[in-house]
Amino acid sequence: AQSVTQPDIHITVSEGASLELRCNYSYGATPYLFWYVQSPGQGLQLLLKYFSGDTLVQGIKGFEAEFKRSQSSFNLRKPSVHWSDAAEYFCAGLSGGGADGLTFGKGTHLIIQP
Amino acid sequence: GAVVSQHPSWVICKSGTSVKIECRSLDFQATTMFWYRQFPKQSLMLMATSNEGSKATYEQGVEKDKFLINHASLTLSTLTVTSAHPEDSSFYICSARDAGAGNTIYFGEGSWLTVV
Numbered sequence A: 001a002q003s004v005t006q007p008d009i010h011i012t013v014s015e016g017a018s019l020e021l022r023c024n025y026s027y028g029a030t031p032y033l034f035w036y037v038q039s040p041g042q043g044l045q046l047l048l049k050y051f052s053g054d055t056l057v058q059g060i061k062g063f064e065a066e067f068k069r070s071q072s073s074f075n076l077r078k079p080s081v082h083w084s085d086a087a088e089y090f091c092a093g094l095s096g097g098g099a100d101g102l103t104f105g106k107g108t109h110l111i112i113q114p
Numbered sequence B: 001g002a003v004v005s006q007h008p009s010w011v012i013c014k015s016g017t018s019v020k021i022e023c024r025s026l027d028f029q030a031t032t033m034f035w036y037r038q039f040p041k042q043s044l045m046l047m048a049t050s051n052e053g054s055k056a057t058y059e060q061g062v063e064k065d066k067f068l069i070n071h072a073s074l075t076l077s078t079l080t081v082t083s084a085h086p087e088d089s090s091f092y093i094c095s096a097r098d099a100g101a102g103n104t105i106y107f108g109e110g111s112w113l114t115v116v
Helices: none
Strands: A003-005 A010-014 A019-021 A024-026 A032-038 A044-050 A056-058 A064-068 A073-078 A087-094 A108-113 B004-007 B010-013 B019-025 B032-038 B044-051 B067-073 B076-081 B090-098 B104-107 B111-115
Touching: A003 A087, A010 A019, A019 A108, A024 A073, A032 A064, A032 A073, A032 B104, A044 A056, A044 A064, A044 A073, A044 B104, A073 A087, B004 B090, B010 B019, B019 B032, B019 B090, B019 B111, B032 B067, B032 B076, B044 B067, B076 B090
Parallel strands: A010 A108, B010 B111
Antiparallel strands: A003 A024, A019 A073, A032 A044, A032 A087, A056 A064, A064 A073, A087 A108, B004 B019, B019 B076, B032 B044, B032 B090, B067 B076, B090 B104, B090 B111
16 A cells, blocks of 8 residues: 655754654655645645656755655755744655545654754 | 635534535646645545546545535535534645646645534
8 A cells, every 4th residue: 555654753953953854655656755844724835846857856945855766765854944944744645647645644743943 | 836725714614504615726727636634733634536527536434425525627626514513623625736747736725614
């Protein structure tokens, strides 16, 4: 069965420090992969996506993610976090046909310490 | 990026009444839209897949007679919660698939439903 796993429920990072949020996927073939961010009480905003090609993907707000087939991972990174980055982050996968809805990880809650 | 608009952002209704939530793709045509439900501090749960011009496909455990989905045009899908009860109170989020952008899926802002 298709699945997306985010091993960390909560991550606390100091402002200005680097960030890495983990995501692992389990699909029969390479899926389309996405990272979304959700602020409290709001919808989801797309940060970046990977379909094929270059395995290092640049997104909005200074985020990037690297697709590693050997590790079935698609980790999200940011070199220096800002207090405004505090939010819930969801990794999601979509089968190549695109006919089904996204499969979401359970989310990682990012806390930024002053 | 593409925009998906959801309306209303929040709604309070009395138990037993019906509520309609709209989801519109503003700058692309979406043959497929998805409806999710999110409980506090939890991830999104797919309720149903809405296909333009055909019946929606519901996930296991989702009552299709309670959550009516209509996708009458390429830019509009609606979710109607019929005979709402307090346990239907939740955050409902729609998304739309942009086939012209490699199947990228964009989300609406979500709708808070409170049934009293």
